Amino acid sequence: MKADFGEISGSDKWKTVEPINKGWSDDKKYHIVTNRGMELQLRISDISKYEVRKKDYETLKRLDEMDVLISRPIDFGVCNSGKHVYFVLSWLSGEDLKDVLCTLNNDEQYKLGVKAGEALRKLHSIPAPANYSLWTNRFNRKIDRNINKYYACGIEIHGADKIIDYIETNRSLLENRPQTFQHGDFHIGNMVITQNGEIGIIDFDRLDYGDPWEEFNRIVWCANVSSVFAAGRINGYFENDVPEVFFRLMALYIASNLLSSVPWAIPYGQEQVDIMCDQAGYVLKWYDQFQTFVPKWYLPYSNCIGQ
Known part of the structure; x- marks a missing residue:
């Protein structure tokens, strides 16, 4: 899966993008650092997973007010001319x-x-x-x-x-x-x-x-x-x-x-x-x-x- 980040909101302010080679998913995951030093996680999925990822995003938003240390959902959308779904979360350092x-x-x-x-x-x-x-x-x-x-x-x-x-x-x-x-x-x-x-x-x-x-x-x-x-x-x-x-x-x-x-x-x-x-x-x-x-x-x- 070749990812083009240009269509992702805020990607013009990303300083570094490093792949995360862990886990069993066929999604592509990246560790991002913005120009201001903020760390993010980006997940790129095939467009066939759009409804699943949309549901995941909406479900994780329900956890926003919860006092549990997790990655928080920030953005969700379609990229790469409609071929992929992106999911941006806060980065959990540790x-x-x-x-x-x-x-x-x-x-x-x-x-x-x-x-x-x-x-x-x-x-x-x-x-x-x-x-x-x-x-x-x-x-x-x-x-x-x-x-x-x-x-x-x-x-x-x-x-x-x-x-x-x-x-x-x-x-x-x-x-x-x-x-x-x-x-x-x-x-x-x-x-x-x-x-x-x-x-x-x-x-x-x-x-x-x-x-x-x-x-x-x-x-x-x-x-x-x-x-x-x-x-x-x-x-x-x-x-x-x-x-x-x-x-x-x-x-x-x-x-x-x-x-x-x-x-x-x-x-x-x-x-x-x-x-x-x-x-x-x-x-x-x-x-x-x-x-x-x-x-x-x-x-x-x-x-x-x-x-």
Whole structure:
């Protein structure tokens, strides 16, 4: 995708434009510095994504008044003679949390997890539009797709039968779930830590509405790096009062995500497939082959470091 920035409002005042080569999206992303030193993020998408990006922009504007450290939407429009959609956001300065976390002690890791959980709880304060279809219908269809794609992909996850058994046994938990705003990919890889030690949330490319607790399906990537951070994320979200049904649902969402991860990884090569299969093995150990619903790494508030 070759981008021409001339049609983007304010681009004549940009001093530097550097590509961002991170993430899995086929969009083009850039770090921009203006003549006045302001930092921005630019995302360029194919025009076929116009309605999706317009919806994303409008949804992110709903977060403008929220006390959460995120990139704020600034501008949206069409460029390159109608071939592309652009999306300009404020730049969130900080270091990638996944690179910093292991340099911190357990107490610091836990407290950052609490902050991440508190931020997620705030994001979930925005309800889904009233016309959204019932969650139980939506997610049961997703489960069916994930199971079918797993069987069709031709790659075996050792212990997949245990994963699927847990899913089938717990589908009823999806009934009467609330729906709220979702970040869509909430894990340590989409967080930064600022110079002041605050957690910033980035990359809202998969934002959606749904059961807020589904957002914990990616916590496996947090637990891989720091189990105390992952525990802090849960305790911070629930203000140290975690209901049992949450753990049952989190296990369901993680299980469903495990099945979809292998077919997703295939186009990206054997290395990614191996990563996803290894991850499934770790998760099966955490859950004793899904004979339990609380992962082994979880620490309740009363047992946490520094408390």
